[in-house]
Amino acid sequence: MSKRSSSNAGTNGNLLRRPIRRCFPLFILPTFLCFIIGFIWPFLQGIYLSFCNFNTPRDATWVGIQNYVKGFKDPGFINAFKNTAAFAIVSIIIINVLAFTFAYALTQKIKGSNLFRTVFFMPNLIGGVVLGYVWQLIFDAILRRYNTYLTANATYGFWGLVILVAWQQIGYMMIIYIAGLQAVPEDMMEAARIDGANRWQTLIHVTIPNVMPSITICTFLTLTNSFKLFDQNMALTGGAPEMMIAGGKVKMTELLALNIFSTYNINKNWHGVAQAKAVVFFILVAVLAIAQQAATRSKEVQQ
Amino acid sequence: MKERTSTASKVVTCVFVVLCIFWMIPIFEVLINSFKANTFVNTEAFALPNSESFVGWANYIKGMTFGNYPFLKAAGYSLLITVASVALILLCCSMTAWYINRVNSRFAKLFYYLCLFSMIVPFQMVMFTLTFTADNLKLNTPFTIPIVYLGFGAGLAIFMFSGFVKSLPLEIEEAAAIDGCGPIRTFFLVVLPMLKPTLISVGILETMWVWNDYLLPYLVLDRTKYMTIPILVQYLKGSYGTVDLGATMAVIMMSIIPIIVLYLFCQKHIIKGVAAGAVKG
Numbered sequence A: 001m002s003k004r005s006s007s008n009a010g011t012n013g014n015l016l017r018r019p020i021r022r023c024f025p026l027f028i029l030p031t032f033l034c035f036i037i038g039f040i041w042p043f044l045q046g047i048y049l050s051f052c053n054f055n056t057p058r059d060a061t062w063v064g065i066q067n068y069v070k071g072f073k074d075p076g077f078i079n080a081f082k083n084t085a086a087f088a089i090v091s092i093i094i095i096n097v098l099a100f101t102f103a104y105a106l107t108q109k110i111k112g113s114n115l116f117r118t119v120f121f122m123p124n125l126i127g128g129v130v131l132g133y134v135w136q137l138i139f140d141a142i143l144r145r146y147n148t149y150l151t152a153n154a155t156y157g158f159w160g161l162v163i164l165v166a167w168q169q170i171g172y173m174m175i176i177y178i179a180g181l182q183a184v185p186e187d188m189m190e191a192a193r194i195d196g197a198n199r200w201q202t203l204i205h206v207t208i209p210n211v212m213p214s215i216t217i218c219t220f221l222t223l224t225n226s227f228k229l230f231d232q233n234m235a236l237t238g239g240a241p242e243m244m245i246a247g248g249k250v251k252m253t254e255l256l257a258l259n260i261f262s263t264y265n266i267n268k269n270w271h272g273v274a275q276a277k278a279v280v281f282f283i284l285v286a287v288l289a290i291a292q293q294a295a296t297r298s299k300e301v302q303q
Numbered sequence B: 001m002k003e004r005t006s007t008a009s010k011v012v013t014c015v016f017v018v019l020c021i022f023w024m025i026p027i028f029e030v031l032i033n034s035f036k037a038n039t040f041v042n043t044e045a046f047a048l049p050n051s052e053s054f055v056g057w058a059n060y061i062k063g064m065t066f067g068n069y070p071f072l073k074a075a076g077y078s079l080l081i082t083v084a085s086v087a088l089i090l091l092c093c094s095m096t097a098w099y100i101n102r103v104n105s106r107f108a109k110l111f112y113y114l115c116l117f118s119m120i121v122p123f124q125m126v127m128f129t130l131t132f133t134a135d136n137l138k139l140n141t142p143f144t145i146p147i148v149y150l151g152f153g154a155g156l157a158i159f160m161f162s163g164f165v166k167s168l169p170l171e172i173e174e175a176a177a178i179d180g181c182g183p184i185r186t187f188f189l190v191v192l193p194m195l196k197p198t199l200i201s202v203g204i205l206e207t208m209w210v211w212n213d214y215l216l217p218y219l220v221l222d223r224t225k226y227m228t229i230p231i232l233v234q235y236l237k238g239s240y241g242t243v244d245l246g247a248t249m250a251v252i253m254m255s256i257i258p259i260i261v262l263y264l265f266c267q268k269h270i271i272k273g274v275a276a277g278a279v280k281g
Helices: A002-022 A029-049 A066-073 A075-106 A113-125 A128-144 A154-182 A186-194 A199-210 A212-228 A231-236 A256-264 A268-297 B002-033 B038-043 B058-068 B071-103 B106-118 B123-136 B145-165 B170-178 B183-194 B196-212 B215-220 B229-239 B245-265 B267-280
Strands: A242-245 A248-251
Touching (some): A002 B170, A002 B183, A029 B071, A029 B123, A066 A075, A066 A268, A075 A256, A113 B245, A128 A231, A128 B245, A154 A212, A199 A212, A212 A256, A212 A268, A231 A256, A248 A256, B002 B245, B038 B245, B058 B245, B071 B183, B071 B196, B071 B245, B123 B215, B145 B196, B170 B183, B183 B196, B196 B267
Antiparallel strands (some): A242 A248
8 A cells, every 4th residue: 555655656756755855954954953952962961961970061970870779769759759650640530530521511512511611721721830829829728727738748739739730631631532522423322322222321332432542642641741740749839848758858749850850959969860860750751651552542443 | 301301401501610610719819819918818818808908909010020020021031932932833843744744765754753752752851951952052042942942842743743744635736846836835835824724733732832831941041031921930939929929929810811811812723723633642
């Protein structure tokens, strides 16, 4: 198939291909140079510097895997890893279940569904830093009635962040689910109804298998979003409260991204460790993203 | 039977009305607190402003210059960075995606796979080294930072444009070529107009990213001179937040209002753009 189309393009395609190729310096070179500056070079340098002790790249000295050892021995990093895993699991479930429920209800021809959609989507347009401070005000106002405050207890901080992120992202995922639900073929639903399936059976056996692509996308987005979460975490609690664990100060509500950032800011002896943590973080995110894609794609219905 | 479904849908509507009110509470909270005197923000956050706590526009007037950094300056830089970066990303990435798909050389394929790869790399992986590179190349001003945004954001944009370019029929471009159009004219007069739906959805996703981005400009920009809105909010809350919460709320409100107004005007495009963008992603 691909052979035929390429030979087809060979006779006609050359008509386009050659002249476009001559435009290399205009069409692709500027983007590629920026891509090197903004991605490729920092990425390669990042891997190199994770094996170095450095203040700036110019004074880097090779120290081998010492940074990685130091990173894994840091109780703050281990704690941030546990927090991130717990946070990811909880928020993936909450966001996707609620977003799907909202989307399902809003596609059932109820009055004012456009208005509801507009309202639910709105929090997405506001930046994470601003959202963090807005919710800090709200949580502190509620907790003040019980004579406590948000950063008094790590449990408050954790669930506070879950609520904030759910509030922000449900609308976004809902939009994707609505698009998926509207694409379910009407005749399939009709056939299920004629065969005597009730609402619940139709949902489980017809609707959900057909919106599997949307579920793949939304779980992928919520997974990577919760692993990469930074702004909201920094603004809401900043990692507080702090406790002594295994001989080191540990910020109890810190997630991985924030932990990497604050490790770098301790002092210049920690620059290499922060970069090593960032490499570990990258590998983790990449493996999870690929595994999740492989796992849910296999469940999609062929149409 | 029919009556039963209509009462059920009424119940659902009522549930959603309540949910919507809950959804709006955080923004409403900021609004009412931005009109209160500082001491009342902390102690009575949920109370409406009364004759004792109401201070009129005082918080907003103070917020304009709060923390010795004019709010409008930060808003101006935010706007400049967002508009320039998004325009650059749209132009360069649509051109590159077209080139990659039409030429399909070894280099083009390599670039495309690098783009896919860059999409799974979190910003934390490159943020420290990107800061060094940007400093060395003097990309640390609002006028040059769009180059950094293009570099880091190219992956997703090229991926999305490629998905659409693949579905374009070759015949139209060939007809243009036979009629004597060079590649540059073909792209701008024939291809770009056909790319319009993708331009809108990529544009919306990139705008939401750049406008709200905190970490990249925080690390790359020379912060003594240039602040964007998220950096200003963080700076105010970090160092002045306990000093005057009322004024901080006013600044937060001023940063939210333009986005909400824009959203209400083009929400159809935004919601469509997000849905279309996700289906391709």
